[in-house]
Amino acid sequence: MMNTKIYYFSGTGNSLHISRTMAEHLGDTELINIASLTNDKVVFDTPCVGIVFPVYALGVPLIVRRFLENVNASSSEYVFAICNSASSQGMALSQTQELLNNKNITLNASSNVFMPSNYLPFGGAESEKIQQHKFKEAKIKLCDFAAIVKQKASTAVDDAKMPPAFIVSIIYRIFRWWIPRFARRYRVTNECNGCGICAKICPSENITLKDGRPVWSDHCECCMACIQFCPQSAINCKRIPPDRKHYHHPEVKASDLLVR
Ligand SMILES: Cc1cc2nc3c(=O)[nH]c(=O)nc-3n(C[C@H](O)[C@H](O)[C@H](O)COP(=O)(O)O)c2cc1C
Ligand code: SF4
Ligand code: SF4
The missing domain is CATH 3.40.50.360 (Flavodoxin domain)
Structure with missing residues (x-):
């Protein structure tokens, strides 16, 4: 082992x-x-x-x-x-x-x-x-x-001091409520070629392909994988300018993260 x-x-x-x-x-x-x-x-x-x-x-x-x-x-x-x-x-x-x-x-x-x-x-x-x-x-x-x-040494938890804990807990509570529905903001453009990578990389099975195009459900993790790894840059997000530069780690490929 x-x-x-x-x-x-x-x-x-x-x-x-x-x-x-x-x-x-x-x-x-x-x-x-x-x-x-x-x-x-x-x-x-x-x-x-x-x-x-x-x-x-x-x-x-x-x-x-x-x-x-x-x-x-x-x-x-x-x-x-x-x-x-x-x-x-x-x-x-x-x-x-x-x-x-x-x-x-x-x-x-x-x-x-x-x-x-x-x-x-x-x-x-x-x-x-x-x-x-x-x-x-x-x-x-x-x-x-x-x-x-x-060395199997111990360290104390050293979290950020700012923002204060009560503000963090309010932000986090809103996040927990709102995030599963985040994908309602996603839109697919005509650049989509139906490759299915978005559905295969989604960590929460929140994407299915219908007629070769992604359809999102309501259990999103907001991980950004579908939008950032789409090889056609075919996914936009409502209220976000479509020309924003995408990011994923330069040494990690979509194929390294596929879950299905
Ligand atoms: C939904 C969401 C919330 C995030 N919130 C924070 C945050 O509170 N503070 C922060 O410094 N970065 C935040 N980030 C940035 C990520 O933590 C950061 O880019 C991380 O390295 C991404 O890791 P990954 O490539 O393994 O997904 C957030 C990213 C996402 C997608
Ligand atoms: S990854 Fe992009 S191109 Fe491939 S099916 Fe999804 S939206 Fe379409
Ligand atoms: S890949 Fe991430 S952001 Fe896209 S639908 Fe799945 S959980 Fe949400």
Whole structure:
């Protein structure tokens, strides 16, 4: 059996790349896409377990929350978490700690890494210079964090101090209510060639193809994968200028994230 399993969730590849980097540092590591899990009950059965995910609305994505709520048992001696955010992690790591504590699992070490933004409503892809700077800093931070994990050392959860907790919890509550319906804003253009990648990459089976075109339902995770990975750039979002520059991690292809 492997020494480490890293469970990751990734819309646009940043979290997958972080997971790959950690696996290189740690060795003997299996990467598991949370979106591809079919069994409701999760068992942490390797000596070391990692959880890697993007920050959504200053907290934990809903799919990761459900995953942590489904952990059934753990024989792992050491659990770490890495969240990644564009500018503020909010309370994502404290939320992770709380969800694990509910299962009597200790979060031994955790860290946030800054990565390029994928959230199209707030703007297109960041400049090449900013992206490269973030990748460089992330590489250094992950190398340091991997050393902590190898030593099985403990770190305290160090979440962002701003915005204050009560504001974060209001934003996050709105997010939980609103996000499943986010895809109502998506529109497909005539550029669509019916390739089906959007349906295959969607982590929540929220897309079906009808007459060769995507149709969205109401259990979106707002992960941006369909819009950012469409090879034809054929998906627009209501109230967002269609010429906004798309982003996905440069070393991650759509085929790396397909879940069906
Ligand atoms: C719905 C949504 C909400 C987000 N909220 C935040 C946020 O609160 N703070 C932040 O710094 N970045 C936020 N981001 C940006 C992502 O956390 C960031 O780009 C991350 O690296 C994406 O990882 P991925 O490529 O693995 O999906 C958000 C992105 C999405 C799609
Ligand atoms: S990924 Fe793009 S081109 Fe392919 S089916 Fe979906 S919308 Fe159409
Ligand atoms: S519909 Fe698009 S944004 Fe929503 S979960 Fe699926 S891939 Fe992600």
